[in-house]
Amino acid sequence: MRKSFVSLLSVSLLISTAFMGCSQRPSGGSGTAADGKSAPAANSGQSASSGGDKTKLTVYSTMTDSANQEVLKQIASDFSKENPNIVIEYQFPGSEYENILKVKMAANDLPDVFDTHGWAIIRYGKYIADLKDEAWASKQTDTIKPVVTSKDGKVHALVMSEAKDGFSYNVDVLQKYNIEVPKTLDELLAAAEKIKTQSNGEVSPFFMSGIDNGMVGSFLDHYGSSYFISPKTNDAQTFLDGKFDWNKWTPLAQKLLDMKNKGYINADVLTAKRSDMPARFAQGKVAFVSGGPTFAGDVQKINPNAKVGIMPVPAAVAGDEPIFSGGERYTMAAWKDGKRLAESKKFIAFVAKPENMLKIATATKLPPGLKDINAKHEFSDYYAKYSSIRVFPYFDRVYLPNGMWDVMCKSGTALLGGTLTPQQFSEKMKQEFERLRNN
The missing domain is CATH 3.40.190.10 (Periplasmic binding protein-like II)
Incomplete structure (x- = not known):
């Protein structure tokens, strides 16, 4: 009825x-x-x-x-x-x-x-x-x-x-700095350090937007799977049972904050818009973007010679393999x-x-x-x-209740903005997970 x-x-x-x-x-x-x-x-x-x-x-x-x-x-x-x-x-x-x-x-x-x-x-x-x-x-x-x-x-x-979805990457940038497509998170961050250092900070290894903060959420979502779901020993069932130890989230939050503090993410992350990214990518000022290559057409309108590549999410846990989300x-x-x-x-x-x-x-x-x-x-x-x-x-x-995507996006941006610590981020996720799961 x-x-x-x-x-x-x-x-x-x-x-x-x-x-x-x-x-x-x-x-x-x-x-x-x-x-x-x-x-x-x-x-x-x-x-x-x-x-x-x-x-x-x-x-x-x-x-x-x-x-x-x-x-x-x-x-x-x-x-x-x-x-x-x-x-x-x-x-x-x-x-x-x-x-x-x-x-x-x-x-x-x-x-x-x-x-x-x-x-x-x-x-x-x-x-x-x-x-x-x-x-x-x-x-x-x-x-x-x-x-x-x-x-x-x-x-x-x-x-x-x-x-x-994994990461989209700038083929020309990786070739310029003689970087192989990373297969692990450690390799990805080593590539970021090399790009930042050898470009004298002219190239942002990663582009994210705090305004269109789904870009921040996308990175966290990818690595939520890579840290907690894809490894042989994983937390998939504890998420489904509502018993996940949210202290385990803190290292992932810390990793994202370290990327920002080391200069691996565009300095204007809090004010940049997603629409700013294609022009920077076309100019060779961005190396990696979390997510699929849906922006490729916009890049090629600016620079028809620009090459966009795609790669799986590099493995976060030793012994695991790359994955797609x-x-x-x-x-x-x-x-x-x-x-x-x-x-x-x-x-x-x-x-x-x-x-x-x-x-x-x-x-x-x-x-x-x-x-x-x-x-x-x-x-x-x-x-x-x-x-x-x-x-x-x-x-x-699959592993978070309805409404948690919004929490993850906003909290990740607050982390990059300095208003949440990694531990507070974990506490926020735990609090909202329990609230939304019980609704």
């Missing part, structure tokens, strides 16, 4: 308040800002309104890049040409995506098809249809299958693009209670065709979630090179 208007309004206001916070990682759990405008229906010139025998499917996506959106809309247009009685209406809410979807969950009134942006099982599992019997389900990649498939075999979503980036799931479920599955199956998955992979420059899609772009060779690297789900999505 649907909520009353007053109840829904209360939920909306509560969520809007709760989610006013720090920036989040690019798309997939947290997209970058967009204009928030709805996309016109992708129906080859037909009206978006349901008229006569036409069926309108509403599709929500976290994609924020206009070029990527156009690819999705063209695929939808091709679908409607083959299925003239089905009209696709896209919505691209940008940074409001999570808030809107949470309100819709509370009202049990979800879009026909929507992007699960990293939460297919944990957040949306009970709302979405099982897609295991779809022809494409058997073609999921080995790295993405466990991310969107539950223990009972339910397949929650088609993963159009798979997230594999990630899982589902752009997906399509079907609302199980939707009145147009058959049509929704039909559209998702159309998107899953190899030729359409290839278009999406080429546009997003991300590995597809289905096998045998041979996209070619400037990062294809990197993904092939690192195809055997383990991919761990984003640390905060």
Whole structure:
């Protein structure tokens, strides 16, 4: 039964308040800002309104890049040409995506098809249809299958693009200073020292933004997995059981503070914006950026000769190996209670065709979630090179309660600003972990 208007309004206001916070990682759990405008229906010139025998499917996506959106809309247009009685209406809410979807969950009134942006099982599992019997389900990649498939075999979503986030790096800078791609955190920090020293401080080994503090959170999220989850002896179960010893967080916090104090992070970290980074990268003033290469296009607009590379997260614990953070980036799931479920599955199956998955992979420059899609772009060779690297789900999505991403971003920035010590950072994480976990 649907909520009353007053109840829904209360939920909306509560969520809007709760989610006013720090920036989040690019798309997939947290997209970058967009204009928030709805996309016109992708129906080859037909009206978006349901008229006569036409069926309108509403599709929500976290994609924020206009070029990527156009690819999705063209695929939808091709679908409607083959299925003239089905009209696709896209919505691209940008940074409001999570808030809107949470309100819709509370009202049990979800879009026909929507992007699960990293939460297919944990957040949306009970709302979405099982897609295991779809022809494409058997073609999921080995790295993405466990991310969107539950223990009972339910397949929650088609993963159009798979997230594999580590560090993006400036190929020219590493070549200039004769640095091999680091495989351990010690090697990464040794590279930072060499770059800082030999460039006389002209090159920032790392770029972070205290304003767009998802960049700080991204570093901590990567190393939350590398310190506590990926090693053979790990704390994964203690996090899940709520029994993690938060004193263990202090060395990670101290490592980040040491990087700042040693001059490895841009001096204006507290005032710099993420949008400042591409120009500096293009000028050879930045070596490493935590996260995927979503900014590469902006760099190459400034310097077409600039080369962006990608690498896994260097191992933090002796004896461990590098990892990627990630899982589902752009997906399509079907609302199980939707009145147009058959049509929704039909559209998702159309998107899953190899030729359409290839278009999406080429546009997003991300590995597809289905096998045998041979996209070619400037990062294809990197993904092939690192195809055997383990991919761990984003640390905060699995091991921290909802709301902790914001805490980690803000506390990490406060640490860099000198208003929190590493120990106080750990105490803050413990306090908020227990509070949010018990809500």
